[in-house]
Structure formats: C-alpha cells, structure tokens
Amino acid sequence: MRYSVFALLRGALTGQKHWTPAWRNPEPKRAYDTVIVGGGGHGLATAYYLAKEHGITDVAVLEKSWIGSGNVGRNTTIIRSNYLLPANTQFYEKSLQLWEGLEQDINFNAMVSQRGVLNLYHSDAQRDAYARRGNAMRLAGVDAELLDAAAVRAMLPGLDMDNARFPVMGGLLQRRGGTVRHDAVAWGYARAADRRGVDIVENCEVTGIDIVQGRVTGVQTTRGAIRARRIGLAAAGNSSRVAALAGLRLPIESHVLQAFVSEGIKPVLDTVVTFGAGHFYVSQSDKGGLVFGGDIDGYNSYAQRGSLPVVEEVMECAVALFPAFSRLRYLRQWGGIMDMSMDGSPIIGTTPIEGLFLNCGWCYGGFKATPASGWCFAHTIATGAPHPLNAAFTLDRFRTGAVIDEKGAGATPNLH
Amino acid sequence: MRIPCPLCGARGNEEFTYLGPAGVARPAPEAPDDAWHAYLHERVNPAGQHRELWWHGQGCRAWIVVTRDTRTHRIEAATLARDAEARP
C-alpha cells in the first residue's frame, strides 16, 4: 500500500482498518542470489538499493533480532557532511544528498529535519582548524559557514558564552545538517526493500559462513542453512564476530556509546550543537526531550550498556554549555555497540574471500552514512568492485598504509 | 564498573585508563610488514573473556591485567602486569 494523504482520508471512512504490516514476515528460502547479514540501517539500505539501482531482488536480509534493535534505533539521529578529508567529504555529502530526497524515494516519513549542525570553537587554534575544515568542505561543494561569537550568541540565547575555562568564540555551521527520526529510517528502508521483493527475515542469526575453495556458498543460521552466491556483512558492532565466521580478523574494536534523553520541555534549541572543548552534543527532539551524548566508555564491550563515569561527564559538559539544563531530569539512557575502526573511517568493500563483501567500521557516525553506505555497498556487491565514492574505504588500506585518519592521531580505536 | 586493583582494592573505573588487549607482543623492528600490520591494526575483539591492560593512574599507578567478560563486564581476575606478563 502506498502511503499518502488519500490513503489516510480513505481510511477515515472505514475506521482506519485498512492498514497492513509494513513488510511481510517470510520464511527464509533455502537459497538466494544475495544474502545481507544484519538488518540495521546499512543492511536494509543495501538491500533496497540492490533492488532499486541494480535490479537484484533475489535478496534476503538476515537479522538476528528485530528490525531496529541495533544501532539504527539507538543513535542520536544526527546527520551532517562536515568532514575534512576528500574521501570522507564526498562520501558523506552523497549521503546528505540522498537524505534530502529519501522520503519521496521510499514513500516514508523519516522526519528529515535540516535544522543545522553547529560545532563550537573555544580557542584561536580551534577556530583555525575549523576554518580549514570549512574551507575544505566549500572546495568540495559542501555548505559551511564560520560564525563569530556574536552570530552564535544570536542563534543560541541559552548558551554560556563566557565560561571561564572554555569561552565560546564562535562555531562552524553546516545548515544542511540536522536530524532524522532513526527508527523511521529502519522501517522505511525495510518496507521499501520488501515492496521490491526483498525478504526481510527477523530472528535469524547467522552462525556460520560456508566457504568452498575461497568462495562463499552460503550461511548457516538459527533458521537453517541458506545458500547464496554473494554475502554482504553489515553487522555494525558485531562485525568482528561475523567476520570471524569467515576467518577474517578486522581492524575493529567494539565499544559502548551511550545516549540520553531528558524530560520533554518547550522548544529551547532549534539546531544541533557540539561542544568543542569536551565530548558532548545536544539537540531537541520534536517531542521536546533533549537528546544528547558524549564519548564512548572507552573499553571493549558487547554489553549495550554504559557505566556511570561517562554519564557524569556528559552531564557536566551539558551544564557547562547550557547552565539552565541543570534543572532538567534525564528520563532515559541506553548504550549501543560501536564498531570502532583503527583510523576512524569506515570499510565498504571486497574481502580476500570471493563473493564476500564487508561493510563496517562506522564508529559513532554511521547513522548519517546510512543511505550512501547502502548505495555504495549495493554497487560494490552488484558489480564486484567499489564505486569511486567508496574506493578509498578498503579493508587493505590498513595494510598498505593508505588510512583515512581525520584526526591524524594514528592507529587507535577511539577516533570517529 | 569497579576494578579490583591488586594493590588498592576495588576502585571505580574512572580512576583507570584503558589501553587494550594484554599480551600483544611488539614485533621486532625488522619484522615483515604483515606482522606490524597485525600488531597495529588487527584485533581479536572477542565477545566473552578478554585479557586487557588498565593503568591505575589515579591510584597506585600500576599497570594491571584484567580478565573481564565483554558481554557482562564481569571481572574474573586482576593481576599486576609485571607478574602477568612474566607468565608464558
């Protein structure tokens, strides 16, 4: 069923009883052309673009839990394309462009809201670094504006500009950045892929990858063996475990990242703000709750829950920036498992095993990448070779030294 | 999470700094590129028991090898790194 105002009006006459499930719940077939492991945003988007862009519809997305249970439903919903290095700038800009047309494309309201993303700076050196990043973005055709303190003050009346330790001197603003309702992205892609014939199989964990003479032949799952000619791994925080089924060891550590939502309040913040002197960012959801987060907890974890020191640190940053927030209570908090790569950039590409493709290394920033990640991964799987937009995101860049290290910090799993 | 420091007793994890997996040997300078690549970038990243290095920077300043379950955060053992690393 196509969603439209007419469908809604028609339903008004019949008690809205005409709605059907957004996607089927098929039994997995015994064989597919292509199997995608992981029904998060990236796996679902990949399946959708395989069907839409490449006409490959004999596809199953195998999800061990339910759709939306992973990071796609746990993130803080920020989208942006404010990167410095060319490979990242172009890839994330493609993603932002896909976000801009997504809702019409998949016929689903994902509440894409280009409310702007403002990165604050607190020192001369940081201003110079942000100016450099903004210039790099503009050279690549991406929008960026460097704001001075007066412009920031006008935008954000609640901000404490004159913090003694970290005064706010200005910010780098990307107006086209913003937020998207995260679970709508999972549901929207799932429905759109399903409508093109993709099987979305929930509660189906992949427990083995069959390889014969260096080539994949299928997967073992908790719902039986499934043969496949091509397999795409998109398991985010569980990437190391899934890749290990094929004997691969990845340049990835899994770490927990927490998110927080306050009680709902009247409109107070109409953009996304990031603190430049600590790890903190905040926006206000359409329901009124402040949505905020900070740094990873900083030790290997698959537990999907964080610990208290980071909670305390995030709250301290919040109050340092917006003293009025000290009066709020936070309502909800949760964690997700991040696939932290060793240079802070993702991997979308081929593997040493024929027919096996890899999508991982999203660190804390993979939600905004969802459309372009699916688009590029679908291209890579369909044609057997990367698209120019993901050509730099290879697995072997770590071996060859062609890492994409935005921070210039060397091999550590805490970049993003 | 509280980490049982062998010298100080159980302390909050905010007193510690995490390094990563323990027992990873640095290759010799002339080792092949593959060995350096594996050392610098590749991780076992297990879901389950993990031996890892923590530094008690806001306590006794000792390096500690902690054996912890990454699925539950339950800590099974903590030994001073200098004793732990001496083991085979």
Ligand SMILES: Cc1cc2nc3c(=O)[nH]c(=O)nc-3n(C[C@H](O)[C@H](O)[C@H](O)COP(=O)(O)OP(=O)(O)OC[C@H]3O[C@@H](n4cnc5c(N)ncnc54)[C@H](O)[C@@H]3O)c2cc1C
């Ligand atoms: C707290 C938090 C805040 C974040 N904030 C932002 C943000 O503001 N902006 C941004 O861009 N990014 C953000 N991120 C990062 C972003 O959410 C992730 O990078 C992105 O969602 C990962 O891709 P995914 O959606 O495909 O992952 P997931 O939704 O995690 O999908 C992976 C799926 O694979 C499944 N799976 C795993 N193993 C198997 C198996 N063996 N068999 C079958 N299925 C399996 C999992 O169940 C899961 O559903 C945040 C993340 C967190 C946790």
Ligand SMILES: [Zn+2]
């Ligand atoms: Zn100690």
